[in-house]
Amino acid sequence: MTNKVKIAIDAMGGENSPDKILDGIEISLKTSKDNFFYLYGKEDLLKNKILKKKEISKFCEIINAEDVILDDESPLSGAKKSKKTSMWKAVESLKEKETDISLSAGNTGALLVISRVLLKTINGISKPALAALWPNQTNMNIVLDLGANIECNEKNLTDFACMGSALYKSLFSNNIPKIALLNVGLEEYKGNDILKKTFNILKENKMKNFDFKGYIEGNHIMDGDIDVVVTDGFTGNIALKTAEGTATFIQNNLKKSLNIFSMFFSYNSLKKFKDKLDPRKYNGAIFLGLQAPVVKSHGATDAIGFAHSINVCNKIVKANLIEKIETNLITVNA
Amino acid sequence: MTNKVKIAIDAMGGENSPDKILDGIEISLKTSKDNFFYLYGKEDLLKNKILKKKEISKFCEIINAEDVILDDESPLSGAKKSKKTSMWKAVESLKEKETDISLSAGNTGALLVISRVLLKTINGISKPALAALWPNQTNMNIVLDLGANIECNEKNLTDFACMGSALYKSLFSNNIPKIALLNVGLEEYKGNDILKKTFNILKENKMKNFDFKGYIEGNHIMDGDIDVVVTDGFTGNIALKTAEGTATFIQNNLKKSLNIFSMFFSYNSLKKFKDKLDPRKYNGAIFLGLQAPVVKSHGATDAIGFAHSINVCNKIVKANLIEKIETNLITVNA
Numbered sequence A, B: 001m002t003n004k005v006k007i008a009i010d011a012m013g014g015e016n017s018p019d020k021i022l023d024g025i026e027i028s029l030k031t032s033k034d035n036f037f038y039l040y041g042k043e044d045l046l047k048n049k050i051l052k053k054k055e056i057s058k059f060c061e062i063i064n065a066e067d068v069i070l071d072d073e074s075p076l077s078g079a080k081k082s083k084k085t086s087m088w089k090a091v092e093s094l095k096e097k098e099t100d101i102s103l104s105a106g107n108t109g110a111l112l113v114i115s116r117v118l119l120k121t122i123n124g125i126s127k128p129a130l131a132a133l134w135p136n137q138t139n140m141n142i143v144l145d146l147g148a149n150i151e152c153n154e155k156n157l158t159d160f161a162c163m164g165s166a167l168y169k170s171l172f173s174n175n176i177p178k179i180a181l182l183n184v185g186l187e188e189y190k191g192n193d194i195l196k197k198t199f200n201i202l203k204e205n206k207m208k209n210f211d212f213k214g215y216i217e218g219n220h221i222m223d224g225d226i227d228v229v230v231t232d233g234f235t236g237n238i239a240l241k242t243a244e245g246t247a248t249f250i251q252n253n254l255k256k257s258l259n260i261f262s263m264f265f266s267y268n269s270l271k272k273f274k275d276k277l278d279p280r281k282y283n284g285a286i287f288l289g290l291q292a293p294v295v296k297s298h299g300a301t302d303a304i305g306f307a308h309s310i311n312v313c314n315k316i317v318k319a320n321l322i323e324k325i326e327t328n329l330i331t332v333n334a
Helices: A019-031 A043-051 A075-081 A086-095 A108-118 A154-171 A193-204 A233-257 A260-265 A267-277 A303-318 A321-333 B019-031 B043-051 B075-081 B086-095 B108-118 B154-171 B193-204 B233-257 B260-265 B267-277 B303-318 B321-333
Strands: A005-010 A035-041 A060-064 A101-104 A129-135 A140-144 A178-182 A211-216 A228-230 A285-288 A294-296 B005-010 B035-041 B060-064 B101-104 B129-135 B140-144 B178-182 B211-216 B228-230 B285-288 B294-296
Touching: A005 A086, A005 A303, A019 A035, A019 A043, A019 A303, A035 A043, A035 A086, A035 A303, A043 A060, A075 A108, A086 A101, A086 A108, A101 A303, A108 A285, A108 A294, A129 A154, A129 A233, A140 A154, A140 A233, A154 A178, A154 A193, A154 A228, A154 A285, A154 A303, A154 A321, A178 A193, A178 A233, A193 A211, A233 B233, A294 A303, B005 B086, B005 B303, B019 B035, B019 B043, B019 B303, B035 B043, B035 B086, B035 B303, B043 B060, B075 B108, B086 B101, B086 B108, B101 B303, B108 B285, B108 B294, B129 B154, B129 B233, B140 B154, B140 B233, B154 B178, B154 B193, B154 B228, B154 B285, B154 B303, B154 B321, B178 B193, B178 B233, B193 B211, B294 B303
Parallel strands: A005 A035, A005 A101, A035 A060, A101 A294, A140 A228, A178 A211, A178 A228, B005 B035, B005 B101, B035 B060, B101 B294, B140 B228, B178 B211, B178 B228
Antiparallel strands: A129 A140, A129 A285, A285 A294, B129 B140, B129 B285, B285 B294
């Protein structure tokens, strides 16, 4: 067990929990036995459920947490609620280094607040950021911040570039990531003052940890030419949700247009199409900049989506993400 | 001719101009003979082309303009270039009230600068805004600003709400439009200070020209519940382009997934799907807040897309958009 990745899971957060959490663990164990799960939640309930899933019980330890933060609670009320919640206890275990990484499908706002309260930021980082995975024509890229910080200055955006490139290396490839700033045009004079200042910092610094490619516009995020897209949390949140809304809109229209006959003949093609775009594969936003990694699984995802988040957690710990971020920051500040 | 809508067209702007412009006029004349076109551009060239299209010649007058603003020129260099350009002359005709509305598929930035230089703003408006049409589950809605103003205060956003609702009424329906502010969440405490101030202005004012529905998130822009989505030009530009990029990404993946066999059997369904989402139908951004309306057709659109823009121009003039905006503003400022 000592060599396994120790994942602290808020077993009560998100729709259909804890069932989807336990099913997700079961799915992940089919491909890897490399993780050990600390399940925070109502002990009796979890024990009963696990009795029926004997094959996962030897990879899990249950830690009782009497209370649960609801998905629709305000972040502050949720965070204040009590230190007895499953989310609080899961994150707290990182502080004592009992676990390596924490994973929750619960209330995003509360998770950000609790993580900020319990965990210190990495030396030099003032604002942690939420990063997500986006599908693109070749594989996936990372976009950050997605809503942790509504307003950001050039120092914050520069930090995001360092953290995002460390995450990209941890998850996908050890090649030097290509980074760009999200803007309304490609020319240097475009955008607001903060973007222009960040552009100059990233351009002037002879970075070796990432390759700064200038600005990127919204219509090119998914082209696959850029690995890490940096933006403030307001813009990133709008971009992410607009992309989600557009995908839903198009897929609904496609469904409406297909009759039973054409659906029958296109079954395999459509399945391939859906598989490629399956949002469960891109499930898992990562809260970066704290001294331990915290991963947010989508509240509405199912067991397969949750299993993908477990896989993301494993990669992050194995790749020493926090160390990679620290190294990147030293280079920037030097 | 006196009762026709007089459209001043920059015949040289955009890809494949002037051919697509003339073809677009030809297409529009098949459904309506309600417009008269003033074509600004190289006289000899246009005359030669029109000789081959006799059926459109009685609906057109050519006005010579020696110079052309290139699509990739910087807005300022384009605008400064000369008063002899087709774009400048087309917009200038509005100033003298020789024409009712101006339409260009050329350089967007230059069109905004030229329009601001030549035309006064509507009394009470300090920042004109660029509005676009978005497809949604039921029909179309309007989003503004899309990039004319990178930074906006609460007064600007309130003006955008008034102008957007006037445009919605002009194009689609005389019902009271439902308006919302684009934000990262629905709760009143979400977003930045300017959004909160705008929220309070729109909430406190007992508007009769539109129905304020609070905040909207990016994933609901296309649901069809909101008619006018208000945002600053930076956020609107990122949202629009991200939606475009997502649509392209999904359609490319769909194409890749379909084999010839399934394409054959799904031909009609896919055609219906493509028709519904055809971007040419949503072609035409409208520059609002000036004392005359200026419409921007997408530079890369074809003749069918340009014909759609002509149709938008006709509706705007027939519905007295400028008067509608003035009425809305009086109500807000009262």
